[in-house]
Amino acid sequence: MLKTILLDLDDTLLDNQMERFLPAYFQRLGDYMSDTFAPDGFIRELVVGSQKMLENSDPRVTLEKTFADYFYPALDLNAGEVEAQIYTFYKQIFPSLKSVTGTRPSARPVVESLLNQGFEVVIATNPLFPRVAIEERLRWADLAPEELSFTMITSYELFHFTKPQPAYYAETLGQLGRQPHEVVMVGNDPGLDLDPAQVLSMRVYHLSDDPVDKYPGGSLDDLLGWIEQQVDAPDPEEIRTAQAISARFRGHAGALATLVRKLTDDEWKRRPAAGEWAPVEIACHLRDVEMEVNRPRLAVFSAAEPPHLTALDTDPWADERDYLSQSGPEALSDFLEARVALLQELEILTENEWDKPALHSLLGPTSLLELMGIATDHDLLHLAQMHATILEIT
Template sequence: MIPTLLIDLDNTLLGNDMETFLPFYLQKLGAHLADLIPPDQMIPELLNGTRKMMDNLDPTLNLEQAFAGHFYPALGVSEEELRTQIDDFYATVFPSLETITTRFPESEQFMKTIFEAGHEVVIATSPLFPRTAIVQRLEWAGVSVERFDYKLITSYEDFHFSKPRLEYYAEILGRLGKSSQETVMIGNDPENDLEPAKTLGMAVFHVHASSPNEYPGGSLEDAIPWLEEVPKHSHGSSATQPQVLLAHHRGNLAALLSMTKNLNDPIWTRRNDSGEWAPVEIVCHLRDVETEVNLPRVRTILSDLDPHLSSFDTDRWAEERDYICQSGPNALSVFIEERQETISILEQIDPEDWSRPARHSLFGPTTLIEVMNIAAEHDVLHLAQLRSALVE
């Protein structure tokens, strides 16, 4: 059984025609803010801000920040001036939009079945809305957060990429500390839900009355027996594609930033079990591996002809370098800088450079793309470790 399910929301769990929903949403939001900003000024800038979120590829900038960086300056107002009114809109007006959505009766039973089967569930909806807008739509669908313990809900407050970017799905995998082989994507939209997830190596299920042969599909009820069989299907990783590796390196950085956001000193240094690393030790380890292993290897492979790559016993560094006594935020800051440098180099190389050879002291002949795939898998291993370390 594949343990983790990513499930889309709109038109998968809840009938919600966006061509109907969005005009109503914009009209009501515009009217609610009209005493502060004229709707004919506010709505175009909201749409421009939404495009900024959809275009964002900066792992250090979450979608709320990408939106706010355009929206409020374009209107010539501070965020503080509009925040109270916007929050009031989502609390008092947004609930009225339920009337233009349709509850799918099968969604509730589907959710009960998969939770009873022991799956962990991510609501992998477009993160262009604040969390409250997504939580409310889950309630409209009959699958509220009060009834079901979702492991993750993607919203603009703590996600950095949007559908259909590969980075969106890579960030989810990073947050979970999971490989693509351990996850399934279930959704109704081939372009936004299925193709990017499949490109990352996930099994996918098309929720559609007449699913084309390109993807397994059918109703939500049909997904239940399919989930029981999916390990028998081939859904191999596409990690040999440069775009996939870049997505993982961006997504893993974004995941780390969300997971370590607002950690206090006691949590940074807390070890849940004897022998397990604390969050500060994990981040220090990632920092030093990026600084002393990953980035130098990239530079060496790109500059030398078939270079020799030494192996390192990096796990020893935690004790030898006394990571537990170091600053977590400082280590994170250095890791961000080094990972962004790695990404910057990889973004600029020619396609054929990914195949440049090297000789690893343990693995033997290798290539740049294989080395960077190992680095991405190493990230996920320690993101999973961090996820466990943050459980109280």
């Protein structure tokens, strides 16, 4: 069932051609900072820092940190002082760039209609900017976030991956606790918005007067009618591929790190109800499954003969290992390290290795591809649990 609508921002909800916007943006930012830095050098390193964000594949490092770790040392800057200056730029100067963009009259009525129908609406813009800059662009589109209840705005503070990485979409789904068939991505750029979303078997809609043949599409006004059709349509079948599985493993790890980022020591150990897990118990469970189920299962496929695998009941570990007494941040860190190691092992597999067979005590004949796909489903189950738990306890 369709529950969530992801909406791209630039040239979807807001007329904003990057070939016009970016030169004007760089010019005004360079001028603003020129009393402190030579504009050419400042902008050059800003561009390189942005490229570092586009290339990041590490779920342990947010895009904000990826940028900062390159940009400030490259210019020998004190990050705290310059961040304050840049924030002031976004509050005082950046709004003047509205003049190089244009409002789309249908954008607000369409968003309001989706919200009134009960859909979660996410602003799924490429998270290369801080939230303050994205919120300002939303105001230019007559979609002020203080007036509309967006479920999420994807910004560089909260995300680890960018478009066109499928991991960006997996991270979005993970933070929301949503299955791919519950979500549609709406955007104008097939390469950034649609192709990578469809890798995860998400529904997509090409916002264009001339949509490409392989995708449904049309105008913003047409979107509402198409979504109405999707509500009653059968859920699309999920197609498991090595690319999708790796993207989900990567994006889910980033999503977990973001979901728990603000938990206090008390909240880590707070159960939403008797018999339900606290965040620390969920994190410990994911850590131990990664270290004692997922990675060992991958390892046994290196043998010449198809492995025989036994189903494991891992839920009792929460009490047996007293997860509630453990450290949430340490469990998260250990999980992320194990996940990165798993991803490194998966990256070197050939297509034939992904298809290697096995015999499972419950599944019967299976393959590495199927088992790793089931592991990503397990991830998402507990990300949805974490999402719901945090809403309940905070």
